[in-house]
Amino acid sequence: MNFLSANDISKEEINRIFDIADTFVAGKQTASIKEHSVLAMYFEKPSTRTRLSFEVGMTQLGGRAIFIDSRTTQLSRGETYADTARMLSNYCDFIAARLNKHTDLIEMANNSDVPVINALTDLEHPTQGLADLYTIRSHVKSLKDTRIAFMGDLQNNTFNSLMVLAAKEGAEIFLVGPQGYLPKAKYVTKVKEYSKVVATNSLEDGLENADVVYTDTFISMGQEGEAEKRRKMFAPYQLNQKALDMAGKKAIVMHPLPAHRGEEITSDVLDGSRSVAIEQARNKLLLNKALVLYLSQH
Ligand code: CP
Numbered sequence: 001m002n003f004l005s006a007n008d009i010s011k012e013e014i015n016r017i018f019d020i021a022d023t024f025v026a027g028k029q030t031a032s033i034k035e036h037s038v039l040a041m042y043f044e045k046p047s048t049r050t051r052l053s054f055e056v057g058m059t060q061l062g063g064r065a066i067f068i069d070s071r072t073t074q075l076s077r078g079e080t081y082a083d084t085a086r087m088l089s090n091y092c093d094f095i096a097a098r099l100n101k102h103t104d105l106i107e108m109a110n111n112s113d114v115p116v117i118n119a120l121t122d123l124e125h126p127t128q129g130l131a132d133l134y135t136i137r138s139h140v141k142s143l144k145d146t147r148i149a150f151m152g153d154l155q156n157n158t159f160n161s162l163m164v165l166a167a168k169e170g171a172e173i174f175l176v177g178p179q180g181y182l183p184k185a186k187y188v189t190k191v192k193e194y195s196k197v198v199a200t201n202s203l204e205d206g207l208e209n210a211d212v213v214y215t216d217t218f219i220s221m222g223q224e225g226e227a228e229k230r231r232k233m234f235a236p237y238q239l240n241q242k243a244l245d246m247a248g249k250k251a252i253v254m255h256p257l258p259a260h261r262g263e264e265i266t267s268d269v270l271d272g273s274r275s276v277a278i279e280q281a282r283n284k285l286l287l288n289k290a291l292v293l294y295l296s297q298h
């Protein structure tokens with residue numbers, strides 16, 4: 001089994017991974033991965049949290065992770081993703097890849113004999129989605145009917161994954177961003193299969209009664225060339241105190257980090273009492289461990 005997209009996983013599988021995470025929290029996890037298992041971490045973009053949480057997680061599971069900066073490999077001289085994946089899967093037990101193009105990740109997965117994990121692409125960030133959904137679950141009575149509002153760049157990779165995972169658990173999705181700028185149709189269609197999705201350019205309408213207000217950078221890695229245009233386009237959708245006041249009184253604030261303080265979110269909100277950003281980061285270690293353990297069993 002691979003984990004390339006939020007679409008790859010059913011509600012039952014999400015819950016099974018959450019159960020494994022719960023047993024880690026309770027200190028009752030007895031199963032582990034095969035001793036000395038190796039996770040190859042093939043990264044084309046920078047990372048702090050994802051890299052470290054997989055590396056620490058593999059060590060805690062009794063295996064190890066090997067970080068590979070793509071710029072130092074033969075792929076940078078034109079070796080194909082297919083040949084790279086064939087080789088990596090001969091040496092290693094799992095592959096986690098952070099790639100520019102999602103299509104390259106699919107090429108790797110199609111040529112790997114071991115599970116491939118999406119550690120972020122231009123389209124999705126599903127391991128972040130798992131950690132985020134697990135975080136939300138610990139703050140609400142039930143994920144079903146929980147209202148999640150996302151502000152800003154509605155074609156964001158992190159939220160593409162989270163909204164599909166959350167919808168599978170029955171959460172309602174509110175998209176708050178510029179008029180006519182929506183996620184790719186396949187993500188909206190997927191969310192609609194399971195739950196409700198509302199898109200609006202009105203902060204008041206989109207944030208009203210929200211249980212969760214989520215944002216991510218306006219300029220994702222690889223989009224630096226459009227920085228000015230993006231800053232202007234998304235500026236009205238900054239998560240600041242005024243916006244937060246429009247949400248439910250107990251709404252939590254979420255951000256996958258790294259944050260661009262003063263751009264998509266203000267420091268007072270990110271560091272405020274309703275922010276769970278650090279909890280999200282902490283849960284990445286837990287959920288990445290649970291995911292690897294789950295994949296090793298399937
Ligand atoms: N949230 C997240 O994926 O952070 P990194 O880019 O630091 O891995």
Ligand code: NVA
Pocket residue numbers: 120156157158216217219220221256257258
């Ligand atoms: N959307 C951001 C997430 C970083 C973790 C990016 O792709 O740069």
